[in-house]
């Protein structure tokens with residue numbers, strides 16, 4: 481099972497015409513795989529993530545998650561799929577300044593209407609798995625950039641997603657920290673059986689991923705550069 485985009489087209493208004501941000505894009509990422517999407521600025525990478533994350537409905541084409549076509553779902557059903565089956569990691573960790581690492585994760589449970597009490601041990605386990613056992617009760621300003629991004633990754637896994645969508649996770653990190661984060665995303669994808677789609681400009685880490693795709697002017701192709 482996996483995430484599949486099939487023949488997706490997404491256009492935006494552009495003067496008198498429309499700009500094809502996604503021009504017949506098809507992509508399948510299986511569970512247990514980390515796929516990287518590269519490509520120049522403006523080529524459509526964020527648009528691809530937004531369509532995959534059910535934040536934007538494509539003009540045409542389909543998005544299938546774990547075998548179910550979710551393209552035409554209404555707003556409430558899309559929110560449910562996002563909460564239950566998708567995880568998101570952004571460029572910046574986007575943590576809440578007043579919350580500890582553990583509380584950042586519990587916030588997800590709280591927003592989903594679940595019992596926070598029963599999830600505290602799970603939150604702490606997840607953070608420990610990501611090497612943050614000594615930082616469980618620290619707030620964002622007491623964490624390094626790499627640690628903050630680990631908290632964000634742990635938070636994205638709190639709902640046990642089948643698909644993880646990751647946007648430029650290493651843009652704020654140095655070379656060594658970037659490599660650790662991409663290696664972590666690869667091992668989490670493999671061990672937790674998650675289909676991960678990661679947009680990245682960081683070509684030096686592509687040897688760690690299972691598949692590389694390039695966006696160019698709205699079209700997606702398998703990378704031609706051997707990694």
Ligand SMILES: Nc1ncnc2c1ncn2[C@@H]1O[C@H](COP(=O)(O)OP(=O)(O)OP(=O)(O)O)[C@@H](O)[C@H]1O
Nearest residue numbers: 492493499501519520521522523524525526527528
């Ligand atoms: N809301 C919008 N309205 C109109 N045009 C948009 C909108 N969002 C994106 N675009 C255009 O769609 C194209 C693809 O944009 P997108 O943000 O997906 O590219 P990207 O590859 O993620 O770029 P970057 O690497 O700079 O983040 C660009 O030409 C952009 O200007």
